[in-house]
Amino acid sequence: MTRRPRLSPTVGTARNLIRAALDEARIALGSRILVACSGGTDSLALAATAAYFEHSGQYRVGAVVVDHGLQPDSADVAESARTQLAGLGLDGVEVRRVRVATTGMGPEAAARTARYEALDAAVEQQGAAAVLLGHTLDDQAEQVLLGLARGSGTRSLSGMPARRGVYLRPFLGLRRMETEEICRFMGLMPWHDPTNTDPALTRSRVRTQVLPYLEDALGPGIAESLYRTSRILAQDAAYLDELAASEYERLRKPAVSAEADNTEHDDGAQLLLSEDALRALPPAIRQRVLALAVVELGGVQPSFERLLAAENLLRRTGSAGPVQLGGKVSAYRQVRGSRVPQGDPSYGSLVLRKNL
Template sequence: MSRRPRLSPTVGTARNLIRAALDEAQVPEGSLLLVACSGGTDSLALAATAAYFARSGRYRVGAVVVDHGLQPDSAAVAENARQQLAKLDLDPVDVRRVEVATAGTGPEAAARTARYGALDAAVEQHAAAAVLLGHTLDDQAEQVLLGLSRGSGTRSLSGMPARRGAYLRPFLALRRTETEEICRFSGLDPWHDPTNADPALTRSRVRTQVLPYLEDALGPGIAESLYRTSRILAQDAAYLEELAAAEYSRLRAPAPATGEGGHDAGALLLSEDGLRALPPALRQRVLALAVVELGGVQPGFERLLAAENLLRRAGSAGPVQLGGNVSAYRQVRGARVPQGDPSYGSLVLRKNL
C-alpha cells in the first residue's frame, strides 16, 4: 500500500494563513472563493493551497486568469495557467482578456486598473464571496521601500492591506521562497514573468538590486523588518483615519445656499477654528477627506501644507490647488461664496468644473 506524501510544513502554514484570513473576514462556509492567478509562483501556490478547502468541502474554489495582452505569448501563458488550475480541480476557471490603456497613467497602474476591473466583473458574474490575491511578504517589503522613496505618509508605508472589501491577501506573512516550495510540493510549473527582472521598471530594481544590497549591507531580515513596519503603520493609519473621519463629520458644513435656495453641490465648508484646534496629523487628513468627497484626488503633503497656511490668516486668501481640480480658499470678511452667502470663519473647498 502506497503511503501518502508527508505534508510540507510550509503547506500547513499556508493553509492556516488562508483559514485565518477567511475567518477574520467572516466569509461564510460553502461560498465561492476566486483565486486571482497569473500563472506565476505566488498565485499558483495560493491556488494549490486554496484547493485544499475545496477538497475538504468547506468552500467552493475557482480562479480567474487575467490576460493583459502585453506580451506576445500572453495567451499561451494564460492557457497554461488555466490547465494547471483545472488539474487542481478548481471550478470555475475563467480566462479574461483585458485591454490595458496606453495613455494617461504608467503601464503598471494601467495594468492594475484593467486587472481589477476583470476581477470585479468575475465576482459579480459568479457571486463570489472573496477574491484571494497572492502577494507575499517580499511584495510588501518592496511596497514599503517604494513608499519611502516617494516620501509617502503612514497609509502608503503601511503597504498593501490584508483585506480590502472582497479582496484578501492571506500570504502577506509568507516569503516568496516558501511559495516556490509549495509549487514544488504540488508538482506545479509556474511561469516566470520576465518583467520581474526588467531593470527599466522601478519595482524590478527594488526586487533585484535594492533589497539584496540592503541584506548584504545591513544583514539578513530586512524584508521581515519592512513587513513588520507595515503592520505597525497599518494599525496607526487605521486609528488616525477613524479619528479624522469623526472630526470631518463634525467640522464639515454644506456650502452656502445658491440663488435657487438649494446648496452648492460643488463646494463645502470647514470651520477654521475647528481645523486650527486639530493636531496636524488629523487636520491634514480632514482636508484630504474634503478633497476626495468633492471628487478630487488625494493631495500631496506640500499641497496640504499650503492649505494649512490659509488658516494663519496672513498673506493670500487663496485659492490653493489641492488636486483633482479641487481648490481651497479663505473667505475674507463680508465676501460671498459665488452665488452664495458670506461664510467668514470657514475654509471653502470647491470643485472647479
C-alpha cells in the same frame, strides 16, 4: 497499506494563513471563493493551497486567469495556467482577456486597472464572496521601500492592505521562497514574468538590486523588518483615519446657495470647514480632514506639500487663496464683508470648491 505522502510544513502554514484570512473576513462556509492567478509562482502556490478548501468541502474554490495581452505569448501563458489550475481540481477556471489602456496612466497602473475590472466582473457574475490575491511578504517589503523613496505618509508606508472589500491577501506573511517551495512540492511549473527582472522598471530594481544590497549591507531579515513596519503603520493609519473621518463629519458644512464672490454654483460643489475647529486639530488629523473634503468634492488625494499650503491659509498672515489642492479642487478663506452661502456663521471658514 499505502502511506499518504507527508504534508509539507510550508503548505500547512499556507493553509492556515488562508483559513485565518477567510475567518477574519467572516466568509461563510460554503461560499464561493476565487483565486486570481497569473500563472506565476505566488499565485499558482496560492491556488494550489486553496484547492484544499475545495476538496475538503469547506468552500467552493474557483480561479480567474487574467490575460493582459502585453506579451506575444500571453495567450499561451494563460492557457498553461488554466491547464494547471484545472488539474488542481478547482470548481471552475476562467480565462479573462483584457485590453490595457496605452494612454492616460503608466503601464503598470493601466494593467492593474484592467485586471481589477476583470476580477470585479467575475465576482459579480459568479457571486463570489472573496478573491484571493497572491502578494507575499517580499512584495510588501518592496512596496514599503517604494513608499519611502517617494517620501510617502503613514497610509502608503503601511503597504498593501490584507483586506480591501472582497479582496484578500492571505500570503502577506509568507516569503517568496516559500511559494516556490509549495510549487515544487505540488509539482507545478510556474511562469516567470520577465518584467520582474527588467531593470528599466523601478519595482524590479528594488527586487533584484536594492533589497539584496540591504541584506548584504545590514544583515538578513530586512524584508521581515519592512513587513513588520507595514503592519504597525497599518494599525496607526487605520486609527488616525477613523479619528479624521469622525472629525470631518462633525466639521463639514455644505455650501448650498452661492459662492462668496456671488457666482452661482451647483449644489455640492463646495464645502465649508471652520477655521477655528481646524486649527484646534492635531496636524495629522487636520491634514486628513482636508484630504477627505477634497476627495468628497471629486478631487484626488492631495500631496503633503499641497496640504501644507492649505494649512497656511489658517494662519491668516498672507493671501486668502485660492490654493490648488488637486483634481480641480481649491481652498481659500472667507473674507469679512463678502457674501457667504449660509449667512454669518460661515465667516471664518475655509472654503473648498470644485471648479466645474
